[in-house]
Amino acid sequence: MPLDRKPAPNDLRAFWMPYTANRQFKSAPRMLVASKDMHYTAADGRQILDGTAGLWCCNAGHCRPRITEAVQNQVGELDYAPAFQMGHPLAFELANRIVDIAPDGMDHVFYTNSGSEAVDTALKIALAYHRARGDAARTRLIGRERGYHGVGFGGISVGGIVNNRRHFGTLLAGVDHMPHTHLPENVFTKGQPEHGANLADELERIVALHGAETIAAVIVEPMAGSTGVLMPPKGYLEKLRAITKKHGILLIFDEVITGFGRLGSPFAAQHFGVVPDMITCAKGLTNGVIPMGAVLATAEIYDAFMQGPEHIIELFHGYTYSGNPISCAAAIATLDTYAEEGLLTRAASLETYWQEAIHGLRDHPNVIDIRNMGLIGAVELAPIEGQPGKRAFDIFVRAFEAGILIRVTGDIIAMSPPLIISEAQIDHLIGTLGEVLKTAA
Numbered sequence: 098m099p100l101d102r103k104p105a106p107n108d109l110r111a112f113w114m115p116y117t118a119n120r121q122f123k124s125a126p127r128m129l130v131a132s133k134d135m136h137y138t139a140a141d142g143r144q145i146l147d148g149t150a151g152l153w154c155c156n157a158g159h160c161r162p163r164i165t166e167a168v169q170n171q172v173g174e175l176d177y178a179p180a181f182q183m184g185h186p187l188a189f190e191l192a193n194r195i196v197d198i199a200p201d202g203m204d205h206v207f208y209t210n211s212g213s214e215a216v217d218t219a220l221k222i223a224l225a226y227h228r229a230r231g232d233a234a235r236t237r238l239i240g241r242e243r244g245y246h247g248v249g250f251g252g253i254s255v256g257g258i259v260n261n262r263r264h265f266g267t268l269l270a271g272v273d274h275m276p277h278t279h280l281p282e283n284v285f286t287k288g289q290p291e292h293g294a295n296l297a298d299e300l301e302r303i304v305a306l307h308g309a310e311t312i313a314a315v316i317v318e319p320m321a322g323s324t325g326v327l328m329p330p331k332g333y334l335e336k337l338r339a340i341t342k343k344h345g346i347l348l349i350f351d352e353v354i355t356g357f358g359r360l361g362s363p364f365a366a367q368h369f370g371v372v373p374d375m376i377t378c379a380k381g382l383t384n385g386v387i388p389m390g391a392v393l394a395t396a397e398i399y400d401a402f403m404q405g406p407e408h409i410i411e412l413f414h415g416y417t418y419s420g421n422p423i424s425c426a427a428a429i430a431t432l433d434t435y436a437e438e439g440l441l442t443r444a445a446s447l448e449t450y451w452q453e454a455i456h457g458l459r460d461h462p463n464v465i466d467i468r469n470m471g472l473i474g475a476v477e478l479a480p481i482e483g484q485p486g487k488r489a490f491d492i493f494v495r496a497f498e499a500g501i502l503i504r505v506t507g508d509i510i511a512m513s514p515p516l517i518i519s520e521a522q523i524d525h526l527i528g529t530l531g532e533v534l535k536t537a538a
């Protein structure tokens with residue numbers, strides 16, 4: 098590091114931080130300077146237990162040697178190769194490796210750089226797929242309330258977050274939303290809730306309103322993460338699959354959070370036994386080390402494009418950094434690490450322990466709901482009157498001071514630790530959160 102570069106600079110003005118309360122942060126910065134396995138090191142030298150796998154992405158924990166080494170070697174060997182009309186072996190190897198662990202039928206991989214790009218790519222593929230088949234009237238896209246599909250215009254349009262409409266106004270036209278799946282009768286359910294499969298019938302209502310022949314795709318997170326860990330009721334995803342199939346509508350699962358072992362299977366599609374037509378993923382694909390996302394698609398979709406003269410570009414879409422060699426090297430080393438350590442199924446064996454630990458917070462002050470599945474969980478707090486989000490944000494700040502990293506969205510605390518977490522570390526994470534909830538009350 099050059100001598101004039103300090104690890105924690107004093108002048109914080111220039112950096113406009115994403116999805117951050119900039120003024121609050123800059124008045125009391127929470128700076129991370131190093132990481133290893135389950136821990137971050139804060140600028141003041143404290144060890145912080147990572148209860149969120151970074152941003153739901155460092156599934157194998159931090160600074161894992163295989164991944165670090167693969168990236169270091171790749172930078173010195175082939176730093177970049179044009180993504181268009183040229184190839185490099187790692188991109189093909191990685192696509193095969195992803196298909197190997199993906200649900201049966203997901204046979205093709207299109208690379209992006211993020212989850213947002215994966216979502217917009219999947220939506221574009223859906224529109225172009227119908228056109229390629231002569232079904233150009235299918236332009237309508239259906240999302241769900243409280244869905245988070247990243248920050249591209251496609252993603253915020255099908256996403257169901259009111260702040261996006263407040264901040265950015267009218268989004269894509271021709272988009273509808275199904276109701277979210279968070280029902281009061283399911284509070285404090287352990288695992289998948291019983292009530293609410295019938296919410297999928299709303300899709301039939303939307304189909305009846307617009308006509309199936311106008312609808313291109315339905316996109317949902319099989320388990321909604323970013324808007325507060327909202328579970329699919331038993332039977333709900335199966336119904337969505339049946340209705341979309343019946344009407345020739347493509348079903349897209351946004352697995353940016355659930356992909357790569359979060360629920361105890363490589364993908365949530367396998368966990369729930371429901372296979373969509375496309376899956377979007379990112380985050381855990383490279384263990385968060387290098388930006389990368391992907392869209393997985395069936396052979397039926399891919400083959401629909403492989404028509405016409407061979408020199409013609411079949412899908413008019415791609416990014417300069419689609420499948421760049423360093424991302425591919427990181428992803429292959431990540432998949433190796435997951436395989437060696439059994440991480441893609443480890444959440445299944447820890448699920449009961451995690452569940453009992455997190456539900457142990459039920460009687461703590463202001464807790465109004467707890468939800469869990471695999472190695473993900475949420476603790477919902479009663480909002481302070483007139484100050485939505487304030488209670489959970491204060492807990493987040495105090496938790497960091499107490500040495501644990503959690504995440505909050507509104508008044509919901511979400512946790513999704515790296516899949517290498519030990520039972521003792523689960524106790525420490527939940528125990529510390531419990532103490533913070535008590536002292537903050």
Ligand code: PLP
Pocket residue numbers: 210211212213214216245246247248318322323351352353354379380
């Ligand atoms: N889709 C889902 C379900 C997500 O949870 C996220 C990010 O949290 C995204 C898309 C966007 O991913 P990115 O931030 O990599 O663009």
